Amino acid sequence: MLFKPAKELIKYSLYSVGIEVRRKVDEELFDLTQADCSHPLEAVYRSNGKTCLIKVPLSRIVTFNYSAFSLRRDGGHPFIRTLNEYENNSDMTAGNSPLRHYYGLYQPKNASELMDISYPSPDIAPDMQKAAENRL
Incomplete structure (x- = not known):
């Protein structure tokens, strides 16, 4: 275990006591049901390369x-x-x-x-x- 990188050792130690460490993904949420933006493409452009989540009413x-x-x-x-x-x-x-x-x-x-x-x-x-x- 001494040969594993420090990151893996810390992650394993925390996991063994019930704590899971994960990388946080940057994301932007746009809600077309609340007129956050008018078009899904606008949401993509406004997310500036981050993951873009869009809430859209089924009727659209x-x-x-x-x-x-x-x-x-x-x-x-x-x-x-x-x-x-x-x-x-x-x-x-x-x-x-x-x-x-x-x-x-x-x-x-x-x-x-x-x-x-x-x-x-x-x-x-x-x-x-x-x-x-x-x-x-």
Whole structure:
């Protein structure tokens, strides 16, 4: 034990008597529910490189896919609708849930359908492959 660094020795000694020492992380908390700042990006800029925690009302959050459903109780998100339906009818099965219905109708075959791009650009993968080979 004499060969361990002093920091580890002190930490171990304190831990053995029930005291845990951890590094404090600097963080900034921004509350969009109380109009601390008007936009999440403003909070990031104001945090000056510290960890940035942002409290946001659910009504302002949308999912991160291209459907952009709101997470409000009445926002139409298939997951939320399924939870609401289950709350009203606990006998509901997965086969007759709003989530099953949604995914029965929504099955994009590729990324351009997922993003609702009517005229996707030509495939650039072969050109990218040639460029990578030329760099070698």
